[in-house]
Amino acid sequence: MPATKLSKVAQDQASRVFDLDVSSLRELNQALHNLTPGSNETAWEVLHPKGSHSVAVGVDQPVTIDVRGSVGYYCAGMNDGATITVHGSAGPGVGENMMSGSIVIKGDASQYAGATGRGGLLVIEGNASSRCGISMKGIDIVVHGNIGHMSAFMAQSGNLVVLGDAGDALGDSIYEARLFVRGKVESLGADCIAKEMRAEHIDLLQGLLDRAGVTGVKPSEFKRYGSARTLYNFNIDNADAY
Amino acid sequence: MCGIVGLFLKDKSLEPQLGSMLSQMLISLSDRGPDSAGIAIYGATSKNEAKITIQSAKPERDFHGLDAELAKAIGAPVSIAVKSTHAVLRTAPYKVDAAREALQSIRPDVRIMGAGEAVEIYKEVGLPEAVVDRFDVRSMTGTHGIGHTRMATESAVTTMGAHPFSTGADQCLVHNGSLSNHNNVRRELRREGMTFETENDTEVAAAYLSSQMAHGKNLGEALEGTLSDLDGFFTFVVGTKNGFGVVRDPIACKPAVMAETDQYVAFGSEYRALTKLPGIDNARVWEPEPATVYFWEH
Numbered sequence: 145m146p147a148t149k150l151s152k153v154a155q156d157q158a159s160r161v162f163d164l165d166v167s168s169l170r171e172l173n174q175a176l177h178n179l180t181p182g183s184n185e186t187a188w189e190v191l192h193p194k195g196s197h198s199v200a201v202g203v204d205q206p207v208t209i210d211v212r213g214s215v216g217y218y219c220a221g222m223n224d225g226a227t228i229t230v231h232g233s234a235g236p237g238v239g240e241n242m243m244s245g246s247i248v249i250k251g252d253a254s255q256y257a258g259a260t261g262r263g264g265l266l267v268i269e270g271n272a273s274s275r276c277g278i279s280m281k282g283i284d285i286v287v288h289g290n291i292g293h294m295s296a297f298m299a300q301s302g303n304l305v306v307l308g309d310a311g312d313a314l315g316d317s318i319y320e321a322r323l324f325v326r327g328k329v330e331s332l333g334a335d336c337i338a339k340e341m342r343a344e345h346i347d348l349l350q351g352l353l354d355r356a357g358v359t360g361v362k363p364s365e366f367k368r369y370g371s372a373r374t375l376y377n378f379n380i381d382n383a384d385a386y
Numbered sequence: 387m388c389g390i391v392g393l394f395l396k397d398k399s400l401e402p403q404l405g406s407m408l409s410q411m412l413i414s415l416s417d418r419g420p421d422s423a424g425i426a427i428y429g430a431t432s433k434n435e436a437k438i439t440i441q442s443a444k445p446e447r448d449f450h451g452l453d454a455e456l457a458k459a460i461g462a463p464v465s466i467a468v469k470s471t472h473a474v475l476r477t478a479p480y481k482v483d484a485a486r487e488a489l490q491s492i493r494p495d496v497r498i499m500g501a502g503e504a505v506e507i508y509k510e511v512g513l514p515e516a517v518v519d520r521f522d523v524r525s526m527t528g529t530h531g532i533g534h535t536r537m538a539t540e541s542a543v544t545t546m547g548a549h550p551f552s553t554g555a556d557q558c559l560v561h562n563g564s565l566s567n568h569n570n571v572r573r574e575l576r577r578e579g580m581t582f583e584t585e586n587d588t589e590v591a592a593a594y595l596s597s598q599m600a601h602g603k604n605l606g607e608a609l610e611g612t613l614s615d616l617d618g619f620f621t622f623v624v625g626t627k628n629g630f631g632v633v634r635d636p637i638a639c640k641p642a643v644m645a646e647t648d649q650y651v652a653f654g655s656e657y658r659a660l661t662k663l664p665g666i667d668n669a670r671v672w673e674p675e676p677a678t679v680y681f682w683e684h
Contacts, residue, residue, distance in 0.1 A: 233671060
């Protein structure tokens with residue numbers, strides 16, 4: 145057998161293609177959940193997602209999944225180790241509660257992208273909508289475009305990097321997450337303040353930009369925002385605010 | 387939940403397919419609301435003719451001979467086209483108010499869904515596919531239309547609680563969300579003399595828009611008013627004689643996606659509703675901003 149043909153066969157064995165026009169979403173997700181450590185099925189391709197909900201949720205093996213088209217709610221939720229790329233836009237709740245791995249959205253993401261994420265990297269190459277990174281708990285999120293209002297609400301840890309602008313009430317009631325915004329911030333939420341960019345933050349941000357494949361943008365172009373830490377303990381003077 | 391769709395055609399060659407395109411969009415969102423569904427289609431207009439869409443729980447009794455009786459009552463020709471529980475009455479535009487009044491006395495159980503030069507409104511309890519089949523919506527032609535599939539939260543599952551709600555001549559409204567101050571607003575509007583068919587929150591939003599416009603505001607200004615006067619969650623899509631508009635509340639937790647090509651502007655609660663539209667892969671697709679009024683007109 146000629147070498148070229150052999151490599152084609154090897155590629156077919158390693159790559160599994162799921163056409164959602166033919167197979168059901170449940171079959172796709174079950175096949176992904178059936179993966180065991182060391183499986184040879186490391187490359188997956190999903191065709192015709194056509195806005196389906198819950199595409200590739202709960203994957204816990206280090207496989208790559210390319211979704212060819214736009215998806216609906218909750219794509220790649222709870223991802224734990226997979227590298228998932230959506231070649232289109234994503235509906236609400238993409239990458240919700242991601243544990244580890246990476247998710248790349250080539251288009252836009254709707255509301256609460258990366259919500260409650262505990263780890264891994266979420267890259268949105270277009271714009272994200274409202275509540276991006278809400279209650280994030282360790283995830284890193286890099287948005288090439290803009291983010292909507294109430295983003296990073298109650299964000300606990302992790303990093304949110306925005307190359308464009310941020311909407312109203314950024315970082316409302318934020319804990320220890322770090323927010324880096326290159327453009328304009330419409331307004332800051334309660335207890336969120338601009339902070340000094342120290343050398344350690346420049347290094348951290350450079351690392352995040354590198355991991356997200358962002359080139360031609362310098363960390364010094366960003367401002368850092370974080371918690372003023374005045375809401376950590378109950379203060380009787382704030383009683384009216386509750 | 388609830389699912390809403392809107393489709394505004396720029397390309398006249400698509401007009402014969404409006405009903406089928408809008409039906410497909412609405413059916414794709416069936417799992418967002420299985421209770422009841424409705425659709426408003428804006429068809430060809432004629433200066434000499436107005437349309438009144440009516441509904442009856444007993445169509446055989448109420449629609450039989452209605453054209454002749456109504457014509458006699460208002461002193462002008464009336465035609466009737468019956469579609470299941472609904473019928474479209476056609477008469478001279480200046481006779482619409484007289485016809486509304488006459489209907490109250492000669493057919494007290496008949497409800498008016500909407501009226502105008504262009505609009506026809508059909509809504510019923512059931513899944514979108516059943517509602518679309520019942521009224522043969524797929525065969526309808528038109529320039530634009532809006533649709534709704536309901537998951538009831540604020541009031542009973544009835545025909546009159548389904549959307550769209552008429553807000554005035556050739557105007558109607560569909561809503562995804564729930565209003566929290568609708569009882570107060572309804573009381574205020576009742577004091578102004580407005581009447582309500584249901585306990586439904588969206589009917590209040592529709593009546594609010596009608597009231598604002600009766601006070602001299604245009605539809606855009608009336609929609610701006612919803613942002614300050616209505617409390618709760620909403621994505622509204624409104625149909626007008628020439629186009630359609632979209633507004634979301636400032637929190638904007640109810641989903642919305644729009645797509646535009648040279649052929650159309652389309653709205654869906656989700657991208658799923660748009661996937662079968664022609665040229666969607668190359669359309670400009672975006673999420674409408676919160677607290678922002680969008681309008682497309684012919």
